[in-house]
Amino acid sequence: MAKKVVATLRTTSGKDFAKIIRMVRSPKTGAYTFKESIVPNDLIKETLEKK
Numbered sequence: 001m002a003k004k005v006v007a008t009l010r011t012t013s014g015k016d017f018a019k020i021i022r023m024v025r026s027p028k029t030g031a032y033t034f035k036e037s038i039v040p041n042d043l044i045k046e047t048l049e050k051k
Contacts, residue, residue: 016041020048 022035039047 018044020044 017038017040020037020039022037023032024035025032037047
């Protein structure tokens with residue numbers, strides 16, 4: 001049975017965060033994996049432009 005984790009990404013400093021999940025293909029096996037990262041809302045666009 002899976003557990004549900006409840007967490008807030010908002011801190012008292014007033015900075016909002018977003019969770020980004022990217023699908024990345026492995027060059028070795030060709031299988032897809034998922035990479036998760038939590039970034040401030042100010043840096044979402046720059047993070048998504050990176051490879």
